[in-house]
Amino acid sequence: MTTIADIARMAGVAKSTVSRYLNGGSIGDATKLKIERVINETGYVPNTFAQSLKAKKTSIVGTVVPRLDSFASARTLIGIDEQLREAGCQMVISNTSQDEEREIESLYSFARQKVAGIILLATKITDQHLEAFEKIEIPIILVGQQHQDVYSIIHQDYEAAKAMGKHVLEKGHRKIAYLGVTPKDISVGIQRRDGFKDAVSGMEECEVKYYQTGFGMGEALEQATRIIEDFQPSIIVCATDNIALGACKAAFIKGLDIPKDLSVTGFGGYEVTEYIHPSLTTVKYEFKNAGKIAAQKMLKLIEGEQIEKITYTNFELISRGSVDSFIKHEL
Amino acid sequence: MTTIADIARMAGVAKSTVSRYLNGGSIGDATKLKIERVINETGYVPNTFAQSLKAKKTSIVGTVVPRLDSFASARTLIGIDEQLREAGCQMVISNTSQDEEREIESLYSFARQKVAGIILLATKITDQHLEAFEKIEIPIILVGQQHQDVYSIIHQDYEAAKAMGKHVLEKGHRKIAYLGVTPKDISVGIQRRDGFKDAVSGMEECEVKYYQTGFGMGEALEQATRIIEDFQPSIIVCATDNIALGACKAAFIKGLDIPKDLSVTGFGGYEVTEYIHPSLTTVKYEFKNAGKIAAQKMLKLIEGEQIEKITYTNFELISRGSVDSFIKHEL
């Protein structure tokens, strides 16, 4: 491995001169050329460790994700990665497998590695998180979750769910099951449920029941089966697309036709929702864009610039075949 | 930030003694205790850069993936991550967005960062790859693709496709469309096609046509539509689950019933294939396990141990509702 000392010797100059050449200090044209030649010949690349050791920081942005095998995470990561790459930064991913402790550990671990910033795709923010945020003194941005004390990029869960609620009512549904997730997850568990609740609450002669399940399709399938048996709604509004897929499967197994016998909606806009049959009515989130924005904001934070506390990303309600329209029938 | 010098001063010993304490040299019980106390008090953690600078290597394993938003990649990464974490290693992911050049770049970039090893989830191995492998002098393991000169963990694509071919014949299909991908992808494009071909080639009075598409569901949908119109097969055998999802959608759009009017099979065993209706007959690969194995082998390579050139992972043909059985009809 060639070092800066080798280059200096070969070019007949001092180490400091080479360093200046590399980092843009003042150099005479003659020496510049000499060094240039030697570097090109040897293919010299500075040692990152030595640089970081001296600089006490890196141009790495750490990203903490609860799971890798999720459409939302993957798309967000892609957005972050693209943006950081453009800025010459590296992204390092830490997967926590939905283990809260590991989430905290990852924060400290990133801090030890002197990352320039941390982007956190958390599901909830505990006191431990806040403590870590304080201690590590590194810029932090939350994606998909919100907290008053932390910068965050969030999807408009409340508004999207409200739009979904309105949409469902417009389609004429009056016996509705809402299949959500744990309220520990602020965005998915609470915001979406509340948005939906507020949309349907004004409607008279409308029966809405709220249920809860996990994030997996298997559990959603079981829960939906029970809902169909016990409540017989005309529609199941699901808090995520995966849950909706489980609900669809439950309907198929029960021999129900979607949307004639039962309508289903999702949340997220996963690619696959377009390709199942019937296509799923869902809310499409801008995961990749959220990642991009997060990365952009992070770069600003690293530069010491001010940014807004909260940035919202857009959503789009995509109406597709999985929802029956009673209104149409009445025409 | 506390450094080893601080600890040494506070404990009243020399830097080297603290270093020895940390790395397990010979130390007296009294000094050991003193150092221990100070370190616990300060929460001191050694600076990774300084360590790596001296050691000229890291305990990081780089992983290069063509895309993050793929079930196969994600599961493999999870397997790698889990295994490495157990061994106290870190995994760093480099996403190439299916850009071949960036794949090569990533290799060199990892080399510069002195990673201990590189796990490559490539789709094809070019001369540029081989050149990079040679130059960087870092252990490399391929996952999902095979090359005579490189260690690899591979799925039994040929055998799996052969099993699928037999299965399809057993079900009584005799007018078969095989929808594959580019032969540039050895595993998916060639191995699967050839395995299937060899399985069906012996069968008389059996018409098989081979088609090609991209990895996306959208393109698969288009291709499958054309196949249905032009060839009217009783089954479309697809080289991946995503392609199968596109094919299913094409059938639905055409108003064909799956499996009565058209059967469809996939490859991969993505979770969603179980939850669509009808469930998709597919080959389930052990992606996560492949990742685990890759990580284990990598750890061995790093330790300087010998490993086998090629390791095969298992597959399982899962017969589900998307394939009609003509044999049954004849009973």
Place this chain on the structure above:
DNA sequence: CTTAAGAAAGGAACCGGTTCCAAAAAGGCG
């Protein structure tokens, strides 16, 4: 009680960069 061997601790060099400061060279102006 002496001596040799082994354990424990300290000191200094080194890893490969960056940066500060001083010295040398170049340029500008009267």
Place this chain on the structure above:
DNA sequence: CGCCTTTTTGGAACCGGTTCCTTTCTTAAG
């Protein structure tokens, strides 16, 4: 041409560890 300013360059210290070598202190054997 000499003096002052500015630009280039070199030298040395430093970042925070590890490691080699040396010294000192124990301890066991003779």
